[in-house]
Amino acid sequence: MSGKSGKLSDMIRKAISDCEITTTEYDQILNAANEDGIIDAEEKNLLKQLQELISNQTVKRVQG
Numbered sequence: 001m002s003g004k005s006g007k008l009s010d011m012i013r014k015a016i017s018d019c020e021i022t023t024t025e026y027d028q029i030l031n032a033a034n035e036d037g038i039i040d041a042e043e044k045n046l047l048k049q050l051q052e053l054i055s056n057q058t059v060k061r062v063q064g
Helices: 003-018 023-034 041-055
Strands: 020-022 060-062
Touching: 003 020, 003 023, 003 041, 020 023, 023 041, 023 060
Parallel strands: 020 060
Antiparallel strands: none
């Protein structure tokens, strides 16, 4: 796992364990994914998983 993907994975794991994600954390995840201008397959998968968890409200989006 690359450094960037590892960072994304850690950020997403934190959101899952907290069962919530702030607007700021969500933006930081998107910025981390886009920092090199390339979103590889592993990163797409991580982002897709996060979006699914938000969609089914396993992870709730909160202000912050």
